Amino acid sequence: MNSNTVKPVRGRPKTLDRDHVLDVAMDSYWKDNIGNLSLNEICRRSGVSKPGLYREFSNEDGLMKAVLIRYQEQVLEPVQQMLNSDVPFKEALDNLISFATSVSCHDESPNGCLFIKMRESRVHLGKETQAQIDFLEKQGLVFFKKWVERSKTKGEFSVDMSSEFAATYIDAQLSNASTQLARGVAPETVKKILLVAFSVLE
């Protein structure tokens, strides 16, 4: 999946590595708070000139949207696939907890889910990014809902609760976990909280 679509046309050959810039930007937005990270800093970290970055992503909004799409593909999609598989409900729930509380190893800085972080600062982001956030949110809720519905038919989810609300509740608790991790709360603590919060679903 090389994003430098094969197009050896005419002029000066392109040296800007789109994937590399996206990697750096994703990592940066992830670790630092989105609102406190400038384009200048991303240029500095990725070794790209500012006009180069603007040529590739139009503006800050475009970069953020691209980062968000990349995050969806690389991080969120595997989880959604897991939910789509035929793993028993309780096991899938455990997987979800493991995923949510697994700190991305490298570095000491705080973490959590980039999507949720961006969703929290939604108001201050560009329109394209906002639209992408809204899309991902809706999509995520649909995944959760379908998962719960399937689990109900399989008899693995028997609590008296609408699938719609169950999805909202799961989303809320995962968001909470992300926020706490970002704040620096110990992953084991977050895990225990999630376990208790999800115990109402069994």
Next chain:
Amino acid sequence: MNSNTVKPVRGRPKTLDRDHVLDVAMDSYWKDNIGNLSLNEICRRSGVSKPGLYREFSNEDGLMKAVLIRYQEQVLEPVQQMLNSDVPFKEALDNLISFATSVSCHDESPNGCLFIKMRESRVHLGKETQAQIDFLEKQGLVFFKKWVERSKTKGEFSVDMSSEFAATYIDAQLSNASTQLARGVAPETVKKILLVAFSVLE
């Protein structure tokens, strides 16, 4: 509690209204995201010159700390007093939910708890403010813990859960509620989530 401590000494009489500035600043930090609100804007909104503000609060850090202290006195303290009273556990829990999900009426902009908002952006704030946040956090957890302990001796809290962890769990769920409200989630939804999350405590 007039903060203009009676000191009619010598020089030019002070016209700066500390309480008014704090009111404006608290409101501003509360509604807008803290990180996106400048000192200049606060000066503009409160009708105070910048040097005037610096004379009163030293710097941005000092202002934020002062705002946080004011927020504790005006908003948090009443809740803590309620927890210290002899209200039955379940009733106190309901009060807590009502408090957490009551949007502060005026205006359409997002809300939530200012303390929790500041705690989430803790890393990017000044040292004084950070210290105040840490103090309030610790204090809050102690309140929750004592409340649970008292409820245990009264036989109103019988779940097998350490008071320490219960306090952490309650704090986490309230934080979650605040974050969701700030994001724009409907208060009724947030309330329902809190009800479910707290149902494990009964």
Next chain:
DNA sequence: TTCATTTAGTACCACTCGGTATTTTAATTT
């Protein structure tokens, strides 16, 4: 009146921000 004291506010500082006009450079086509 004169002087010390304290506050008020204008006008500035260096710096960073998102974004761009402009020119240079490296390739292909004619």
Next chain:
DNA sequence: AAATTAAAATACCGAGTGGTACTAAATGAA
């Protein structure tokens, strides 16, 4: 070789940031 095309980067733009010299003004004390 010359013309064309596209990407490179320097150097800039106006606006906004946190913070501060500095001067004017208002009071009580001498």
